[in-house]
Amino acid sequence: MEEMDPGLINLFLAGVMLLLAFGIGSWIESRHFKSIRRREEELKRLPAVTLERLPTPDGWDHDHSGLVHGHVVVSVDHFKRFVASLRQLFGGRIQAYESLMDRGRREAVLRLKEEAAKQGYHAVVNLRLESSRLASARRNGKGTAGIEVFAFGTGIKMRRLGA
Amino acid sequence: MILSNTEEVPGQSISAFYGVVSGSTVRTKHVGRDLMASLKNIFGGELKGYTELLHEAREEAISRMVQQAESLGANAVVNIRFSTSSVAQGAAELFAYGTAVKVGA
């Protein structure tokens, strides 16, 4: 019987786990980005701005307004977390977390816009974005389990004058 | 590119607006810097290594936001906000966002 060093076995299993996480994680991520792009295109007509007010177009009047918000919790895959933790030894940009934040933020804004569209708003003003780290994947407080991004703003609805 | 955190660019009128543009980067410091900072922490005072790092990162976030604005054909970003959040232990995200607009004619 060939004797396998338990250290080698562990290293091998860890490698397999990482590659698996990389494959599946990348697939999920690219699918998410595809969906984000498609929905962004669909909701392009509904502006969301950080400005406090937008001028009312000629022939229109302000109807009513209300708070709209959207949020999402996203996390990175095991492989990206591993690469990020290595990156933390050397410093610099962490691409893995950049794409995580990008995903989360765009998804939150999309959900906000979807809610605004559902409620019949024509635009969202004073848009604000908040993000926070949720519970950690590891007990020692390092690593990232999930990021919550919260987007909120005021939806405004206009009505045609004389309508 | 005109950048401002006011509602409009003073003295100029906005002719068109495009929506929100944003720039972000996630940065981490290397172990050596961590070590120096933890030593410095004993006595307090400015942690120069971290100041530098965050400055650099924030500049990058702004420049990425500007790149987005340029891709839209805007010439100003107004009502800019900044936020910094911790993505993981020892990794910070610097984020800048604002409304891309066209000022002047």
Add this chain to the structure above:
Amino acid sequence: MRYEAKLPDDSVNVSAGSPLGEAVWLLAGVAGLVLALTFAVALAIEALVPFVPPSAEVRLFGALGEHLAEELDAGEGADARTARVQGVLDRLAARWTDSPYPGFHARIVEEPAPNAFAFPGGAIVVTSGLLDRVENENELAFVLAHELGHFAGRDHLRGIGRGIAVGSVLALLGIGAEQADGLVGALGTLSSRGFDRRQESDADAFGLGLLVAEYGHAAGVREVFERVLVAGADGGSGDEDEVGSDVETEDEDDSDEHHDVSKPDDASLSGYWSTHPPSTERTRRLEARIAESGWSAEGETTDWD
């Protein structure tokens, strides 16, 4: 003021590059860093160890070694066996004329895997499995003499030092590398293996000298490697393979005991993963030494059991 419905360039907020490529570069960097750091610290410790006088070592660790030895489960009828092992050990120690240590203490631990350990302060622990396997006193004597060789080389101190070195490098890098711990740990251990293997060869040579001085010949040396330490060689239970590898993993962390003499022929794995040089290589080296010194490899053996 009109609204231009356009989407901005969405690629600017994620740095370019493939994560797989980044992972490869980072791993290479970590490997280099860990190897360099542990190597540097281990070298520093190698240089410092000779300056620690044995009297200080006995004062510092004597109590610890005794304590550890008392904690060990010696099994039934251990007292008589311990006395016999102690007798052999005393005769060998007497042959080490310029020994800086005041004395050595033998202990037995109930454990089927054949092995022996040197503890700081002068304690030598042998497993009951080793005693069951030896067929004559000479074989046991060589194992004990090998452990004395570790005291001569101060290897148990080096073991502690390297444990501290690897531990501190890990703690240092661990600041950011929570996921990489396992990997970094493996690398750290790997980088200290080279030292271990040289120490084993030195301890072998020292032990051979004591053995010949005591018995007048080197009988038993070959048997130690060919039969006594080979896992499962005497038809023992099949799980001894596993026990053997457990011993191996354990000495990655338990830096305070150390230097098991046993490491079965493990040619299926790359040699670097084993603390001890492959047994065949050790036997070859010892036989060359026996021939060189004009000693006899065979001779009258003293009975055991």
